[in-house]
Amino acid sequence: MFQRTTETKESKTVSVIIPALNEAEAIQDVIKSIPQSGLAALGYQSQILVVDNGSTDGTGELARQVGAETVYEPRRGYGRAYKTGLARARGQILVTCDADLTYPTEMIPDLVRLLVEEDLDFITTNRFHDMVPGAMSARNRVGNAVLNLALRLLYGIRIADSQSGMWVLKKELVSKLRLISDQMPFSEELKIECIFYERCRWREVPITYRERVGPEKLHGWRDGFHNLIWMFRKRFVR
Numbered sequence: 001m002f003q004r005t006t007e008t009k010e011s012k013t014v015s016v017i018i019p020a021l022n023e024a025e026a027i028q029d030v031i032k033s034i035p036q037s038g039l040a041a042l043g044y045q046s047q048i049l050v051v052d053n054g055s056t057d058g059t060g061e062l063a064r065q066v067g068a069e070t071v072y073e074p075r076r077g078y079g080r081a082y083k084t085g086l087a088r089a090r091g092q093i094l095v096t097c098d099a100d101l102t103y104p105t106e107m108i109p110d111l112v113r114l115l116v117e118e119d120l121d122f123i124t125t126n127r128f129h130d131m132v133p134g135a136m137s138a139r140n141r142v143g144n145a146v147l148n149l150a151l152r153l154l155y156g157i158r159i160a161d162s163q164s165g166m167w168v169l170k171k172e173l174v175s176k177l178r179l180i181s182d183q184m185p186f187s188e189e190l191k192i193e194c195i196f197y198e199r200c201r202w203r204e205v206p207i208t209y210r211e212r213v214g215p216e217k218l219h220g221w222r223d224g225f226h227n228l229i230w231m232f233r234k235r236f237v238r
């Protein structure tokens, strides 16, 4: 089981990790929307880390122009991008979000405060609490519900949004996790590893979710089916 340590006061940093594949339309607004002053008020420096996942539309350069640290990862894949980002994060607390303006970056300071005040190790978020109409297709809602059910039956994890990509976690937890997937199942793998295998202190927190800016990267049915098979497989072969 994961052993927690007491946080020190000095040089506290929150790393916001943003995987980005051809997100030129949104990336600068995502970075500018991160409330660095709100984090500073809590005593945290910010590291904004964009993982440019082989973009061909200048996403990485655009991110750099507005002050983000950019790491280039030519091996495509959502999970691959995250693994590279996690290895480069300096913060004791890590926050994640997409590069498409869907997630409420304005909530980051509140989420960080919640993690610290409740002495949690991991927060996952529930986008269904306050979802702008049209932000998620009917297909993705159905897919999400099926994957939620599978997560409950296979792992006993009861969450409302198994596919949310906004998390807050302690960096010290990451080295304990066996993160294998380089693709979309990474999102549920992280939750399964934190909750089922590490039995860390966690909560699912309601958030706002907005319509995407820029073209969708998700391949709905294909990615959903892949996630389902992958979840079964992991239960028996870790």
Ligand SMILES: Nc1nc2c(ncn2[C@@H]2O[C@H](COP(=O)(O)OP(=O)(O)OP(=O)(O)O)[C@@H](O)[C@H]2O)c(=O)[nH]1
Pocket: 018, 019, 020, 021, 022, 023, 053, 076, 077, 078, 081, 097, 098, 099, 100, 102, 165, 212, 215, 216, 217, 218, 219
């Ligand atoms: N799908 C996908 N996303 C990637 C990849 N590498 C980085 N990303 C980024 O990971 C984030 C998640 O991808 P999205 O296409 O937003 O997937 P989603 O949020 O499930 O679905 P929509 O936002 O509805 O399209 C985005 O910021 C992508 O730019 C990759 O290889 N595939």
Ligand SMILES: [Mg+2]
Pocket: 098, 099, 100, 102, 212
């Ligand atoms: Mg997205």
